[in-house]
Amino acid sequence: MTSSRTPTAAALSLAVVGAGPAGLALALLAARQLPQAHITLYDARALDKDISADPRTLALALGSVQLLQRLGCYPAAQAQPIVQVHVSQAPPTAHHPLLGPGGEPQVCISAAEQGCDMLGAVLHYGQLLAPLQTAWLASAQAAPQRLHTRFGQGVAALHPQSGGVDIELADGQRQRHDLAVVAEGGVFADQSRKALHHDYQQNAWVGTVQLAPDSPVGVAYERFTRHGPVALLPLPAQGPQRRAALVWCCSAAHDDIATLSDSQRLHLLQHQLPASLGPLQGISPLKCFPLGLNAERRLVQGRTVRIGNAAQTLHPVAGQGLNLGLRDAYTLVDALRRHPTPEAALAHTERHRTPDRWRTIATTDFLARSFTWQWPGLGATRGLALAALQALPPLKTALARQMMFGGR
DSSP, X not given: OOOTTSOOGGGOEEEEEXXXXXXXXXXXXXXXXXXXXXXXXXXXXXTTSOOTTOOOEEEEEHHHHHHHHHHTOOOGGGOEEEOEEEEEEOSXXXXXXXXXXXXXXXXXXXXXXXXXXXXXXXXXXXXXXXXHHHHHHHHHHHOTTTEEEEETOOEEEEXXXXXXXXXXXXXXXXXEESEEEEOOOOOGGGSOOOSEEEEEEEEEEEEEEEEOTTSOSSEEEEEEETTEEEEEEEEEEETTEEEEEEEEEEEGGGOOGGGSOHHHHHHHHHHHSOGGGOOEEEEOOOEEEEEEEEEOSOSEETTEEEOGGGTEEOOTTSOOHHHHHHHHXXXXXHHHHHSSSHHHHHHHHHHHHHHHHHHXXXXXXXXXXXXXXXOTTHHHHHHHHHHHHHHOHHHHHHHHHHHHHTTO
């Protein structure tokens, strides 16, 4: 017989701390797949705060799109499908037969090659958060006896207890739960230090650029330069105007982007990006964010699970933060559905998510650090690796599957 201190998934009391995309997706999944569980969603922001206009950009992998479609929360009309990913390295680089006549190493991955309609999609944060929150509130209204919403009530602390977790609210109240999932992440500069912490001494400047009307549609660009990666993520057009979200990374010690005019920024970007993109026609005001690695060694600590940026904040070179969080959420809820006790479900989650998580952390960390290394031949080596991926279809397919679905 199961003791009262180790409830089955059906009797589970689950707290979800943080009503961002990862937290809301997890709460919705749990509400639908654990129909007897009691779920409480906590967030410090007021319920009536307008979230739909948040302009931050999200890059969703195909697996994330499919999960959101299953939840009925994928805003297809507001998202721009990614049909091709173009990764290249800017000159100078060593000449090699693999690089071809242009001398620029590159790898191009297309949805058509992979037999799918898209590799992923790009949309604004608010455009994703709004339908997720609407779906959660509708679910909570339909099942008020087991689904609870605590907006405007920030969580001050989590207190581990035997067989559960106490949630301490900002006003001093405490609520006991069998399991707590922390999905409040934030940006690197505002976080407390986790077990693995490294400041890359790099900045990311983010905004949007306007593209030429005849520029390629649905193409995401990742360009390795001597100073750091530059990414352009396709956004839905506004009338005839093609647009892309910009993530422009550079060394903090040599960052003079703040001092440049818009025309100077455009000129510098144009020089760094591949010619196939076409001319840039405009640029928005840019915001600057310091970059670093801040990660927990484990997702699970007692009866507390951390997902997404609450578990690992990464360099944006791979764009995997939210995608990791959504894979964490799916695995955890599925484990709670399949296993008889929270302990068994949490052990499965930790074991199953570890390879994908650490592979992504190691890859992004290596790439981020490599832009600060001055080793002879490093750029040529990175370029040859890109060229080899392009020349070897099985390797390119493996990379594409990792990009689309992670390590599931």
